[in-house]
Amino acid sequence: MGIIQAIDLCKTYKLGEVSIEVLKDVNLVINQGEFVSLMGPSGSGKSTLLYLLGGLDKPTSGSIRLKGRELSVMKDKEESKMRRREIGFVFQFYNLVPNLNLEENIMLPILLDGKKLKNYRSRLDEILELVGLADRRKHTPRELSGGQQQRVAIARALVNEPDVILADEPTGNLDSKTGTEILELFRTINKEKGKTIVQVTHSYEAAQYGARVINVKDGRVWE
Amino acid sequence: MSIIIKFTLRNIREKKLRTFLILLSIILSSALFFASTAISTTVEMMILEQMRKYIGNADLMISAGRQAKSGFISPNLLDNYQGGLKYAVGMVHGYGEYKAKGETIQIRIQGINLEDLDKMNPIILEQQHELSPFKGNKAIIGKGMAEKYNLKPGDPIGINMHGFKKWFIVSGISQPMGPFAEDGESTYIVVPRETMAGLYGKKGKVSTLYVGLEDSSSQDLMVEELSKAYSLYRVEPTISKARIKSETQQISAMFLVIVAFVLILSMFIIYTSFKVIMAERLPVIGTFRSIGATKKMTNRVLMMESLIYGILGGIIGDILGISILKLMIRQITSPWMSNIDIKAYYTLGQLMMGFGVGFVLALISSFLPIRKVAKIPIKDIVLNAIEKKVKKQRWKTILGILFLTIGIIGPRIVPEKIEIAVDIICMFLLVPAVVMLVPYITNAFLKVFQTIYAGVFGNEGILAAQNLRDNKNSLNNIILLGMSISVLLMITTLSQSIVNDTVNYYKDHKYDIAFWSWPMDRSTESRLLAVDGVDDTYGEYQKYGKIEVVGKNAEIRYMLGVNKTKTLNYLDLDIEGEVEKLLEELDEGRNIIVTNIFKDEYGIEKGDYLKLKAERGILDYKVIGFFESNYYEGKYALISERYLKSDLAVKQYGEIYIKTNKDAEEVVKNIQEKFKNRNPWVRAIKEIMKENMESNSKILGIFKGFGILALVICVFGVFNNLIISFIDRKRSLAIMRSVGMNKKQTIKMIFIEAFTGGLIGGLIGIIIGLLLVMNIYKLIEAIGGSMKDFIQISWISLVVAMVAGVVITIVASVGPALKSSKFNIIEAIKYE
Structure with missing residues (x-):
C-alpha cells in the first residue's frame, strides 16, 4: 500500500449549464519516498489531481487515501490538521502572506498547529540554512526575488516535517536557472530527507527530476 | 459622452x-x-x-429715568423733536389674571390708542361690537382666546388686577397677528390707553413711549442722540x-x-x-x-x-x-x-x-x-x-510629529492676541497628526498585544496581531474609529463639564428661594418674613449693567453690594485671604474686590485705584483683594452695600433670597399666594437648577446627536473597509487554509483582528479625545471662560468609548468571518 492512493477518482466541474469532466476514473498509487512528476498540457487536469490528493478539493466520486486514511470522509478540523502535519504545499506563485516576514511565513504551519514558536527556533535555522535564506529572515516577500520566494514556500512546506510535499508547477514562474536550483533543492529534500514529492509540471525537463513520470491528459493518467 | x-x-x-x-x-x-x-x-x-x-x-423705547419720581412719562414728550421719527406712541402696560373653565391664565395688558396700535403693531379685526370710540371699558382680544373661552363680541370679561376685578366688554376679536399672534405662551388684551393709565392713577401719562424711525438702520445713532436730548429718560433700542x-x-x-x-x-x-x-x-x-x-x-x-x-x-x-x-x-x-x-x-x-x-x-x-x-x-x-x-514615507512621520507637537504645545505658548485662532488651528492639527502617526501607534500597541494574545488567544492571537501590522484597511478602520470616538468623547466630556458647572454654580447659593416683585424694598422683605415657612431673608443690592473703568478700557458688568454680616450667609464667595478682615475693610470706604480673571486681564494689583464711572461721577475705588469667579466672564466685582447704594444710586434690592424651615416648594406656593396681586417671580433654587440643566441638556443633546451621526458614518465606513479588506485578503486567508488553518481558526483569527482593531481604535479615540478636550479648555479660556475647576473626564465614557470601538468592529466582522469559512480555497488561491 502506497503513502497516497487514488481509487476511481472522478472530478466534474459545472460551468453554467455545462458539466466538464476534469478527471475520469483515475487510479494511482504513490509510494513513500518517491519523487513523482505529474506531467501534461494546460487543462489536462493535473493540478486538479494534485489539489484532490492534498485535500484542498473534494472529488465528485472515488476516494483518496493518505497514509491509509480516507480523505473524503474527514471533517474540516481533521482535514486541516492533516494539511498541517502530513502535507506540505508549494505553489507556482509561491502564495506567501505578503504582510508577514520570511520567518513568520515559514512558521505559519507551526503556529496553526498550536505549537510554541520558541521550541522550533533551531528547526527554523536548519530549514533556512537548507533553502539558503538564513540572512534574509526578517525580509517580507515583497523584498525577495521569485526564486527566493519559492525557497520560502519550500521551507514553509518542510517546517512541520510532513511526509509528503505537493508542488504545483513550482518552477512555472521562474527563469530556467532559478528553476533548476529549485528542482535541485527538491531532489536534495527527496534524497536526504526521504520526503515523498509529487510535482505538477508541463515541462519535460522539470519532469525528469522525478524518478517516476505520470502523464495526465484529458482527465486520464498513464505512465 | x-x-x-x-x-x-x-x-x-x-x-x-x-x-x-x-x-x-x-x-x-x-x-x-x-x-x-x-x-x-x-x-x-x-x-x-x-x-x-x-x-x-x-425701533426705540423711552421710559422714565432712574431719578424719576414715578414710572410714567408724557406721551407728548417727542412732539417737538425734529427729524428721523416716523411715529412716537405711548403705551401703558399692565398684568392681570383671567379665570375661566376652572383655570387661571396670566394676561398681559396693553393700554394703547387704536390709531397708535395701527402704526406700531397693526391688527385685523374679525369681529367687532361698538368698538368706536375706543374708550372706557372696551377691550380687544385675540381669536385664540375668544375660541378657547367661548367669548363673543359684547361679552363681559373680568380681569383681576392689583387686587380688584376690572370688567371689560369684548369689543373686537383680532386675527392671530400683532400682539395676538400665537406663541403658545402669553395671552394679550388691548384696552384704551387712558383706561389703563387711570387704573394707575396716572391719567394723561404712559409707561413707555415706542418710537418708529424713518430709517431703522440708524437705531444706535438715534439712541445716542435721544439719550443726549432727553437725558432724564431712559432711551433704549x-x-x-x-x-x-x-x-x-x-x-x-x-x-x-x-x-x-x-x-x-x-x-x-x-x-x-x-x-x-x-x-x-x-x-x-x-x-x-x-x-x-x-x-x-x-x-x-x-x-x-x-x-x-x-x-x-x-x-x-x-x-x-x-x-x-x-x-x-x-x-x-x-x-x-x-x-x-x-x-x-x-x-x-x-x-x-x-x-x-x-x-x-x-x-x-x-x-x-x-x-x-x-x-x-x-x-x-x-x-x-x-x-x-509600500514605501514608508518619512515625511509623513516627521509632519505627524510636528503637527502633534504644535497641536499640544501651541495653545500653551501662543501670545494672547492670536490665541483663539491658534487654539482652533491646533485643535484641528491634532487630527491629521494622529492620522499620520496611526501606523506607528498601531504597531506599538500590536507589539504589546502580540505577547499578551499568545497567552490569551493562543497562536491565532499572534497571527491576528501579525495580520493587522501595516494592513491599510485595518489602519483606515482604526483612524475612522479613533476620529469618531474622539469627537463623541469630546462632546460627552464637555457636556458633563457644563452640567458640573451648573451644579457648581448653585453650590455657591446657600439659600432656598429667590424672589423678585416690584417694589423690592424693606416692606416687601418684611412681608416675606411673615410668610409661613420663611426662616430668614436677605435683600441683595446689585448693579447689573456696564460700569466703565476709566482709563483702563475695561468695564464691570455686575457689581454686588456686600453686606458684611449677611452676604456670606447667603452666597459662597471664594475670596482670597482673610475673608472677614477684607469684608470689614470693604465696608470702611471706597474699596473694591475684583475677580482673578479681571486682575489677570487688566494687570491689576492690590492697592491700585480703579476709576469707576458711577452715577455720582468718576470715583476712585481701591483694590483690596481678589476672588475666584468666572461669572460675567470675570467682569464682576464686590463693593460695600453702602457705597453701591450711594455711588451707583441703587435704591431697591436686585433680588431677595430666602432661607426656609419647610419644604422650599411649599414655601414658594405660600409666597405666591401672599403676593398674588403683585405677580411675583419666585422660584426654588433646586427648581432653577433643574430648569437650567434641562435647557443645557437640550443643546447638548444636539451636540451628542451630531457626534452620534459622526459615529454612524464611521460604522458604515468600518463595514465598507472590512468588506474591502476581506476581498483583498481572501487570497491570504486561502493560503493559510492551504497550509492547514481550519475554518474555526479562521473565524477566531478574524474576530481577534476585529477586537484588536476596535480596541486600538478606541484607545486612539481616547488619546485624540483627551487632547481635544485639553485644547478646547484652552480655547474656552481664550474666549474668556474658565473651565479648569470642573473639566472632568468620566472613566465610564472612556470605557464606553473602548467598548463601542470593539463592538462596532466585531459586529462588522460577522459577515466577512462567515464568508471566510465558505469560500473555495483553490479559486481564491489562483492567480488570474
Missing part, C-alpha cells in the same frame, strides 16, 4: 454599499453644515418674531439686532466646530473609497487609454463619478438639513412652543452653501486618488506593472 455617463452610472449602481457610504457621508456633511449655519438665522427670526409680538415695528445676531452666531459657531470634524471624517471616507475605486478601475482605464483616450478624458470619467455623488449628496443633504434644522429648533425651544408649528428660516445662500459643501467635499476628496492614477504611465497600467511596494 453618453457612453461615459452610462459607464459612470453603471459603476455607481454596481457597488451599492460603497455608493451608499459615499452618499451618506456627503449627505450628512451637507445636512449638518446647512443646519448649523441656518440655525442662527432661525433662532434670530424666532427671537425677533417673539419680540415683534410685543413691540411691533418700533427695542431690539438690538446686532446683539441677537452675535448671540445666535455663537450658537452656529459651536455647532460648526463639531461639523468640521464630521467633514474631516467624511473626507477621509470618500478619499479611501475613491482609492479603492481607482484600484478597481485601473484595467478599464488602461483599456480606454490603450484605444486612444487621453489622460484628460479618463480623468473626466472618474471626476464625473465624484461629480454625480457631489450633486446628489448636496441636494439630498439640503433636504435632510431642513428636517435636522427643525429638529434642532424643536430641541432648543421651550416646551410651551411645542404646540406651535416650527418654522425653519434659512436663506438661499445657506442652501447653496450646504449644497456647495457636499459638492466640494466630493470633488476634493476624490481628486487626489484620481490625480495619482493619472500619473501612472499607460504601459504600466496595461501590463499591471504598478509598483505595489
Whole structure:
C-alpha cells in the first residue's frame, strides 16, 4: 500500500449549464519516498489531481487515501490538521502572506498547529540554512526575488516535517536557472530527507527530476 | 459622452454599499453644515418674531429715568423733536389674571390708542361690537382666546388686577397677528390707553413711549442722540439686532466646530473609497487609454463619478438639513412652543452653501486618488506593472510629529492676541497628526498585544496581531474609529463639564428661594418674613449693567453690594485671604474686590485705584483683594452695600433670597399666594437648577446627536473597509487554509483582528479625545471662560468609548468571518 492512493477518482466541474469532466476514473498509487512528476498540457487536469490528493478539493466520486486514511470522509478540523502535519504545499506563485516576514511565513504551519514558536527556533535555522535564506529572515516577500520566494514556500512546506510535499508547477514562474536550483533543492529534500514529492509540471525537463513520470491528459493518467 | 455617463452610472449602481457610504457621508456633511449655519438665522427670526409680538415695528423705547419720581412719562414728550421719527406712541402696560373653565391664565395688558396700535403693531379685526370710540371699558382680544373661552363680541370679561376685578366688554376679536399672534405662551388684551393709565392713577401719562424711525438702520445713532436730548429718560433700542445676531452666531459657531470634524471624517471616507475605486478601475482605464483616450478624458470619467455623488449628496443633504434644522429648533425651544408649528428660516445662500459643501467635499476628496492614477504611465497600467511596494514615507512621520507637537504645545505658548485662532488651528492639527502617526501607534500597541494574545488567544492571537501590522484597511478602520470616538468623547466630556458647572454654580447659593416683585424694598422683605415657612431673608443690592473703568478700557458688568454680616450667609464667595478682615475693610470706604480673571486681564494689583464711572461721577475705588469667579466672564466685582447704594444710586434690592424651615416648594406656593396681586417671580433654587440643566441638556443633546451621526458614518465606513479588506485578503486567508488553518481558526483569527482593531481604535479615540478636550479648555479660556475647576473626564465614557470601538468592529466582522469559512480555497488561491 502506497503513502497516497487514488481509487476511481472522478472530478466534474459545472460551468453554467455545462458539466466538464476534469478527471475520469483515475487510479494511482504513490509510494513513500518517491519523487513523482505529474506531467501534461494546460487543462489536462493535473493540478486538479494534485489539489484532490492534498485535500484542498473534494472529488465528485472515488476516494483518496493518505497514509491509509480516507480523505473524503474527514471533517474540516481533521482535514486541516492533516494539511498541517502530513502535507506540505508549494505553489507556482509561491502564495506567501505578503504582510508577514520570511520567518513568520515559514512558521505559519507551526503556529496553526498550536505549537510554541520558541521550541522550533533551531528547526527554523536548519530549514533556512537548507533553502539558503538564513540572512534574509526578517525580509517580507515583497523584498525577495521569485526564486527566493519559492525557497520560502519550500521551507514553509518542510517546517512541520510532513511526509509528503505537493508542488504545483513550482518552477512555472521562474527563469530556467532559478528553476533548476529549485528542482535541485527538491531532489536534495527527496534524497536526504526521504520526503515523498509529487510535482505538477508541463515541462519535460522539470519532469525528469522525478524518478517516476505520470502523464495526465484529458482527465486520464498513464505512465 | 453618453457612453461615459452610462459607464459612470453603471459603476455607481454596481457597488451599492460603497455608493451608499459615499452618499451618506456627503449627505450628512451637507445636512449638518446647512443646519448649523441656518440655525442662527432661525433662532434670530424666532427671537425677533417673539419680540415683534410685543413691540411691533418700533425701533426705540423711552421710559422714565432712574431719578424719576414715578414710572410714567408724557406721551407728548417727542412732539417737538425734529427729524428721523416716523411715529412716537405711548403705551401703558399692565398684568392681570383671567379665570375661566376652572383655570387661571396670566394676561398681559396693553393700554394703547387704536390709531397708535395701527402704526406700531397693526391688527385685523374679525369681529367687532361698538368698538368706536375706543374708550372706557372696551377691550380687544385675540381669536385664540375668544375660541378657547367661548367669548363673543359684547361679552363681559373680568380681569383681576392689583387686587380688584376690572370688567371689560369684548369689543373686537383680532386675527392671530400683532400682539395676538400665537406663541403658545402669553395671552394679550388691548384696552384704551387712558383706561389703563387711570387704573394707575396716572391719567394723561404712559409707561413707555415706542418710537418708529424713518430709517431703522440708524437705531444706535438715534439712541445716542435721544439719550443726549432727553437725558432724564431712559432711551433704549427695542431690539438690538446686532446683539441677537452675535448671540445666535455663537450658537452656529459651536455647532460648526463639531461639523468640521464630521467633514474631516467624511473626507477621509470618500478619499479611501475613491482609492479603492481607482484600484478597481485601473484595467478599464488602461483599456480606454490603450484605444486612444487621453489622460484628460479618463480623468473626466472618474471626476464625473465624484461629480454625480457631489450633486446628489448636496441636494439630498439640503433636504435632510431642513428636517435636522427643525429638529434642532424643536430641541432648543421651550416646551410651551411645542404646540406651535416650527418654522425653519434659512436663506438661499445657506442652501447653496450646504449644497456647495457636499459638492466640494466630493470633488476634493476624490481628486487626489484620481490625480495619482493619472500619473501612472499607460504601459504600466496595461501590463499591471504598478509598483505595489509600500514605501514608508518619512515625511509623513516627521509632519505627524510636528503637527502633534504644535497641536499640544501651541495653545500653551501662543501670545494672547492670536490665541483663539491658534487654539482652533491646533485643535484641528491634532487630527491629521494622529492620522499620520496611526501606523506607528498601531504597531506599538500590536507589539504589546502580540505577547499578551499568545497567552490569551493562543497562536491565532499572534497571527491576528501579525495580520493587522501595516494592513491599510485595518489602519483606515482604526483612524475612522479613533476620529469618531474622539469627537463623541469630546462632546460627552464637555457636556458633563457644563452640567458640573451648573451644579457648581448653585453650590455657591446657600439659600432656598429667590424672589423678585416690584417694589423690592424693606416692606416687601418684611412681608416675606411673615410668610409661613420663611426662616430668614436677605435683600441683595446689585448693579447689573456696564460700569466703565476709566482709563483702563475695561468695564464691570455686575457689581454686588456686600453686606458684611449677611452676604456670606447667603452666597459662597471664594475670596482670597482673610475673608472677614477684607469684608470689614470693604465696608470702611471706597474699596473694591475684583475677580482673578479681571486682575489677570487688566494687570491689576492690590492697592491700585480703579476709576469707576458711577452715577455720582468718576470715583476712585481701591483694590483690596481678589476672588475666584468666572461669572460675567470675570467682569464682576464686590463693593460695600453702602457705597453701591450711594455711588451707583441703587435704591431697591436686585433680588431677595430666602432661607426656609419647610419644604422650599411649599414655601414658594405660600409666597405666591401672599403676593398674588403683585405677580411675583419666585422660584426654588433646586427648581432653577433643574430648569437650567434641562435647557443645557437640550443643546447638548444636539451636540451628542451630531457626534452620534459622526459615529454612524464611521460604522458604515468600518463595514465598507472590512468588506474591502476581506476581498483583498481572501487570497491570504486561502493560503493559510492551504497550509492547514481550519475554518474555526479562521473565524477566531478574524474576530481577534476585529477586537484588536476596535480596541486600538478606541484607545486612539481616547488619546485624540483627551487632547481635544485639553485644547478646547484652552480655547474656552481664550474666549474668556474658565473651565479648569470642573473639566472632568468620566472613566465610564472612556470605557464606553473602548467598548463601542470593539463592538462596532466585531459586529462588522460577522459577515466577512462567515464568508471566510465558505469560500473555495483553490479559486481564491489562483492567480488570474
